[in-house]
Amino acid sequence: MAPVHVATSAGQYPIHIAPGRLQHVADSVPANATRLVIISNPVVDGLYGNALRQALADLNKPVFTIIVPDGESFKSLDTLNTIYDRMLSEKLDRRAVILALGGGVIGDMAGFAAATYMRGIRYMQIPTTLLAQVDSSVGGKTAVNHPLGKNMIGAFYQPVSVDIDIHVLRTLPAREVSAGLAEVIKYGLILDRAFFEWCESNVAQLVALDADTLAYAIARCCELKAQVVSADEKETGLRAILNLGHTFGHAIEAGLGFGTWLHGEAVACGLVQAAVLSGKLLGLSAADIERVRALVRAIGCPDIAPDLGEDSWLDFMQGDKKTEGGEIRYVLLPAIGQAVVQAAPLNLVQETLSETVGDIAIDRSAVQTRDMTATQA
């Protein structure tokens, strides 16, 4: 498959998508890199670290690995600081290159370390979760969380390459697959009605990780994301539509505590909530809202939001980065395949919350959407 290219202010970079791509990552390493730093977590490093180091061996460049704890709660300034400590102790210079091997937590944090180490060094994204492959590894959004909000400290800082190996998804827990598919659906909803319908028709194969079906879906998502990022690298306009479902979703994550629901699960639920609000404000049809809800269910994600209490909901949404002058701005759907960003009257938001919040089990850790031996968790 030909690489997808992302155009940015600093040039363009390629996204390589292929089964077994991990074995060919050396092709993406900049020739003048002095040293290579793999940043990963214990589980992913255990599964793919050696394969990656083997793939890099022929380059004859020193490689060392920094392992950080697994999970959203460790995507923090404290963990970042341990990365800085290691890199400075090793006297890594400005021509060192970071390789982010893992999901969104690793990619966001390693990317932010690259953005800020000695005022910026190069980094490569090697995403190992579906969510990271279709979304977070592309586009240069890097960040860590803060107790007062998710991704509040970060930078726009583009990688030099993204290398996506579809085979690594075979070790992904079912729950993570479902969470990743939420972002896949999102691209159809905001930009490509035909792709949304393709997802409806192929949802069984997607959930079952059929390689060809997945390869098509990942490539289409990367193409759509590359178009948006190339048009608006720093989210001054168009790019905000990529946050469909995220205003509600971030409130769920923050309200329950980061990591209780996976990011993609919270976004999936947020897609339903954004569709409901779109119905009230922009006339999205009841049938289309139902299609969104049905597809969210079909991928194994929650479509009923946790009851955080109305004040908490509004407070957490207020802290969203799209807020301007105290006004919460929502990504909304006039129709499936089209998105706009705008404020919404408080009463319609309140109605949306009352209709989408329910009495549900908050703990999703036992959820299994398909039968598999899951090890990358």
Place this chain on the structure above:
Amino acid sequence: MAPVHVATSAGQYPIHIAPGRLQHVADSVPANATRLVIISNPVVDGLYGNALRQALADLNKPVFTIIVPDGESFKSLDTLNTIYDRMLSEKLDRRAVILALGGGVIGDMAGFAAATYMRGIRYMQIPTTLLAQVDSSVGGKTAVNHPLGKNMIGAFYQPVSVDIDIHVLRTLPAREVSAGLAEVIKYGLILDRAFFEWCESNVAQLVALDADTLAYAIARCCELKAQVVSADEKETGLRAILNLGHTFGHAIEAGLGFGTWLHGEAVACGLVQAAVLSGKLLGLSAADIERVRALVRAIGCPDIAPDLGEDSWLDFMQGDKKTEGGEIRYVLLPAIGQAVVQAAPLNLVQETLSETVGDIAIDRSAVQTRDMTATQA
């Protein structure tokens, strides 16, 4: 005086230089700013905070002030974190604008907070020390220190404006004036022999803070820096020459502990050391080396370096951000007014150290270079 303009990848920004400019800072505030955040330290806020807030009053925008402790040792990730905490608690959005009111420590740290808060918001530099006015406030280098090295964590992130009020220098301690003049001399050494000679001729007026002399010197430094930054925003080439004296200087600062010598004092000494090494490696004449030393003395800065021990010297210099593949790269002078960046044979560096290090008083806190009532310290 017409503003100096700095061209960057994201457009250009003005540097306004005038006596009393503080009263006109409102002219530089972006029209669509939602809220204004002054970041300062207790001393500078006490001297100029109210004047600034008064100058902003007519804009009718909410203004709040974050005070951080004074001094290089507080230019840390910990202090940065307290800034994030305050900004997030206040729910500042992406259209908030930071005003950095202070010297280099405030400017670097407030700039880095702006670079990383919600992936980047706008900021204005209002430098109140000579060093910040001629150097650190222009060009978008932002950073905090790390126990293992100065300015190791940071970003290239340009301000939207720089407002320089020459009157505020009247409250600057003599030692700070001397330190700032070290960077003034630096511009002559690397880029403009005529300006270096002008400094030699006008050193008495500079040290005495004569307003017209200072205004010319500050404007010339800003012009020279703007040219370099516009040509090489992210220090991939030319811009590294601005670090003349800084490889040695950073070792002094790190070796003695940040804040023992002022940054400019360490750089001044580093200018002499770079000149001595330039003599050995590039044939800079003994007479020119002596002129550098004489001018460093005339501005009241140290020209003899502290004895850190050779291993410590090399170790601290090794950690410099210009190091590539383990090789320390020095900014050197083939002649006064010209600079190159290159490696140097170890034996010549050792000779330079042995000739420039001496038995000197490390404590410079009692140093006074002119008679004045100093309060901005």
